[in-house]
Amino acid sequence: xxxxIRHGRVIDPANGVxxxxxxxxxxxxxxxxxxxLAAPPGAxxxxxxxxxxxxxxxxxxxxxxxxxxxxxxxxxxxxxxxAAGGFTAVACMANTMPVNDNGAVTDYILAKARVEGVVRVxxxxxxxxxxxxxxxxxxxxxxxxxxVAFSDDGRxxxxxxxxxxxxxxTLPFGVPLISHAEDTHLAQDFTMNEGVVSxxxxxxxxxxxxxxxxxxxxxxxxxxxxxxxxxxxxxxAGAVRLxxxxxxxxxxxxxxxxxxxxxxxxxxVRSYDANTKMAPPLRTKRDVEALVEALADGTIDCIxxxxxxxxxxxxxxxxxxxxxxxxxxxxxxxxxLDRLVRPGLLPLGTLVSRLSRDPARLLNLPGGSLAxxxxxxxxxxxxxxxxxxxxxxxxxxxxxxxxxxxTLTGGPWLTVVGGNVIxx
Amino acid sequence: MGWTRKDLLTMRxxxxxxxxxxxxxxxxxxxxxxxxxxxxxxxxxxxxxxxxYEPSTRxxxxxxxxxxWLSADVINxxxxxxSTSKGESFIDTAKNIAAMSPDVVVVRHSSAGAAELLARELxxxxxxxxxxxxxxxxxxxxxxLTIREKKGHFDGLHVAIVGDITNSRVARSNIxxxxxxxxxxxxxxxxxxxxxxxxxxxxxxxxxxxxxxxDVDVIxxxxxxxxxxxxxLIPSVREYSRYWGLTLDKLGRHARPDVLIMHPxxxxxxxxxxxxxxxxxxxxxxxQVAKGVAVRMGVLLLLAGSKGAAAA
Numbered sequence: 042x043x044x045x046i047r048h049g050r051v052i053d054p055a056n057g058v059x060x061x062x063x064x065x066x067x068x069x070x071x072x073x074x075x076x077x078l079a080a081p082p083g084a085x086x087x088x089x090x091x092x093x094x095x096x097x098x099x100x101x102x103x104x105x106x107x108x109x110x111x112x113x114x115x116x117x118x119x120x121x122x123x124a125a126g127g128f129t130a131v132a133c134m135a136n137t138m139p140v141n142d143n144g145a146v147t148d149y150i151l152a153k154a155r156v157e158g159v160v161r162v163x164x165x166x167x168x169x170x171x172x173x174x175x176x177x178x179x180x181x182x183x184x185x186x187x188x189v190a191f192s193d194d195g196r197x198x199x200x201x202x203x204x205x206x207x208x209x210x211t212l213p214f215g216v217p218l219i220s221h222a223e224d225t226h227l228a229q230d231f232t233m234n235e236g237v238v239s240x241x242x243x244x245x246x247x248x249x250x251x252x253x254x255x256x257x258x259x260x261x262x263x264x265x266x267x268x269x270x271x272x273x274x275x276x277x278a279g280a281v282r283l284x285x286x287x288x289x290x291x292x293x294x295x296x297x298x299x300x301x302x303x304x305x306x307x308x309x310v311r312s313y314d315a316n317t318k319m320a321p322p323l324r325t326k327r328d329v330e331a332l333v334e335a336l337a338d339g340t341i342d343c344i345x346x347x348x349x350x351x352x353x354x355x356x357x358x359x360x361x362x363x364x365x366x367x368x369x370x371x372x373x374x375x376x377x378l379d380r381l382v383r384p385g386l387l388p389l390g391t392l393v394s395r396l397s398r399d400p401a402r403l404l405n406l407p408g409g410s411l412a413x414x415x416x417x418x419x420x421x422x423x424x425x426x427x428x429x430x431x432x433x434x435x436x437x438x439x440x441x442x443x444x445x446x447x448t449l450t451g452g453p454w455l456t457v458v459g460g461n462v463i464x465x
Numbered sequence: 466m467g468w469t470r471k472d473l474l475t476m477r478x479x480x481x482x483x484x485x486x487x488x489x490x491x492x493x494x495x496x497x498x499x500x501x502x503x504x505x506x507x508x509x510x511x512x513x514x515x516x517x518y519e520p521s522t523r524x525x526x527x528x529x530x531x532x533x534w535l536s537a538d539v540i541n542x543x544x545x546x547x548s549t550s551k552g553e554s555f556i557d558t559a560k561n562i563a564a565m566s567p568d569v570v571v572v573r574h575s576s577a578g579a580a581e582l583l584a585r586e587l588x589x590x591x592x593x594x595x596x597x598x599x600x601x602x603x604x605x606x607x608x609x610l611t612i613r614e615k616k617g618h619f620d621g622l623h624v625a626i627v628g629d630i631t632n633s634r635v636a637r638s639n640i641x642x643x644x645x646x647x648x649x650x651x652x653x654x655x656x657x658x659x660x661x662x663x664x665x666x667x668x669x670x671x672x673x674x675x676x677x678x679x680d681v682d683v684i685x686x687x688x689x690x691x692x693x694x695x696x697x698l699i700p701s702v703r704e705y706s707r708y709w710g711l712t713l714d715k716l717g718r719h720a721r722p723d724v725l726i727m728h729p730x731x732x733x734x735x736x737x738x739x740x741x742x743x744x745x746x747x748x749x750x751x752x753q754v755a756k757g758v759a760v761r762m763g764v765l766l767l768l769a770g771s772k773g774a775a776a777a
Contacts, residue, residue, distance in 0.1 A: 235661055236661060236662055237661075237662035237665045239660070239661075240660040240661055240662050240663055240665070240666070241477070241637070241665075241666065242577055242578065242599055243577040243596070243597050243598035243599030243600070243634060243637060244577045244578070244597070244598075244599075245598075246661075248661075313577070313578030313581055313582060354554055357554075357556050358554050358555045358556050358582070359555055359574070359576035359578065359579050359582065360576060360577065360578045360582075361576045361577065361597065362576060
């Protein structure tokens with residue numbers, strides 16, 4: 042079965058391509074990219090005139106909630122949300138129930154993904170048993186089972202000695218640690234960023250320093266051990282400076298940023314809408330500006346949504362009692378196109394790179410390139426489409442988004458995984 | 466000008482005219498407390514629900530008396546602890562109460578923003594009787610009424626608010642109200658109890674009691690909230706009392722002779738305020754409590770009264 046995508050603007054940062062070309066796909070792999078390719082007999086032809094054809098977008102930070110929290114999300118619904126949002130692969134965090142801290146849970150997630158998933162699923166294993174931060178999980182078995190990284194995401198491994206040992210132990214696997222950098226003492230009982238807004242509206246805040254001190258620690262430990270540490274959902278100007286400095290000194294530190302931290306500030310919390318509550322919290326305008334700049338210059342390596350589905354009852358009540366996190370898979374691309382690319386804050390080619398080539402490289406994942414022989418995972422964008430975010434239409438089981446009602450220009454148009462057009 | 470709002474949620478959202486209207490309305494209702502028959506028919510047939518998620522004797526009683534003196538039917542609904550521990554969510558409780566068609570819901574809750582959440586959910590009027598560390602507007606209004614009666618005016622007065630500012634909804638509501646009425650506000654306490662960027666609210670900050678109370682017209686002391694304070698904010702109650710507790714001796718040495726001492730209660734005697742001061746001539750603490758009923762009558766009347774009912 043072949044697929045020919047014609048006349049689209051192909052942006053393939055891994056191969057330096059930005060031109061109107063055709064893409065021919067056969068047997069689940071990229072066959073050729075070039076001008077005026079002929080359709081093989083029986084090929085499905087997609088007219089992508091006016092559309093942008095990219096390597097499939099990869100979200101290396103999502104919560105699929107399965108096993109254990111199927112009322113929030115499942116592999117089936119989460120991967121459909123991913124496909125609807127233009128993502129062809131996701132890496133899912135370990136804070137399921139039971140925690141993905143042993144090979145059996147990894148096997149279960151991968152089996153679910155094979156049977157019920159519609160995009161590629163790459164599990165992330167826990168660093169410590171049951172995310173307790175006390176003893177190492179069975180990291181070698183997790184790596185063998187297919188975990189592409191290790192993280193206690195949602196919690197910070199506060200014990201620096203243990204985190205150092207995790208870095209050392211995993212060095213031979215060539216798999217990074219992903220750090221949820223948040224000092225739990227500085228961030229005790231927080232619900233939002235500590236600053237003028239928290240003071241006014243009377244909610245307990247965590248200072249930016251709660252993140253910065255942990256990013257500093259992680260960089261120092263990566264330097265000590267030679268390990269690759271990846272900072273999850275980096276959100277402060279201070280952490281940007283630390284990562285920039287670490288990279289300049291040759292430390293193996295990388296970072297991701299979420300769409301919400303790129304476009305929203307703590308001002309949004311004035312509504313007391315729990316869909317503005319997440320960890321790390323929404324920060325200040327100054328932080329947002331630093332994040333956008335760092336994303337553009339490569340200090341921040343990629344964009345990840347931290348898709349964190351929660352049921353309505355967990356998000357509709359009192360702010361300080363609500364769960365942390367928001368869904369992101371189905372809004373990310375439109376939010377980024379409208380709020381970063383259209384105003385000229387980020388070139389389209391850079392955005393495509395930060396969503397495809399760069400995350401693939403970080404976690405050594407298949408994809409991220411349209412080179413011949415690469416997996417035929419593609420994201421097609423319609424840059425002119427008007428999107429009004431309606432959470433009721435989400436494929437995700439959950440609707441906890443701060444972007445409901447936003448009208449945005451540009452969005453995902455077609456998602457192709459392994460040569461198959463996904464209609465979620 | 467008249468009252469146009471559905472709810473009373475914060476002092477921050479009110480303008481000076483609205484605040485003065487509330488204070489004036491309360492002032493005009495004070496004499497009801499002196500009548501032999503303390504009842505006017507202004508809210509006859511109206512239903513007021515006191516929805517209290519936090520233990521409160523003083524504020525709930527004050528609202529209850531206010532409603533009853535106005536002839537409303539007052540129902541007290543106490544939900545112990547957090548709503549989640551009760552098994553019914555705050556929103557569900559709100560919907561259930563709404564189904565009983567009250568005219569006003571008075572809500573006290575430990576979560577900042579709870580009153581606004583409720584106001585969005587309910588078609589009836591909502592009065593914020595304290596939401597977490599956010600606001601407590603009727604407390605600020607009764608403080609303002611007390612100050613105006615004792616000092617005769619607002620403009621140009623200087624108030625020191627001393628204590629756990631970070632966790633105080635009383636401080637926040639008073640800061641907004643006092644600033645809008647042309648008063649100067651200094652907040653004071655150990656730096657661990659002063660929230661970051663508090664100067665952005667238009668206040669001065671002092672880190673020594675004697676600096677805070679010098680030349681001010683009013684000293685408002687806040688209760689040291691043992692239960693709310695996280696370990697590490699102050700070394701001990703003993704040390705707090707020694708450096709931040711107001712005594713007759715400190716008052717005599719640093720404050721003006723006509724200074725007023727206020728406290729939203731309940732007072733930790735001997736901690737933030739010495740007993741002889743709490744009961745002494747500078748203290749207007751019981752005036753505050755008395756005016757609380759008048760203020761709450763005024764608020765209920767403006768929110769639920771039919772037009773012209775204020776003349777009752």
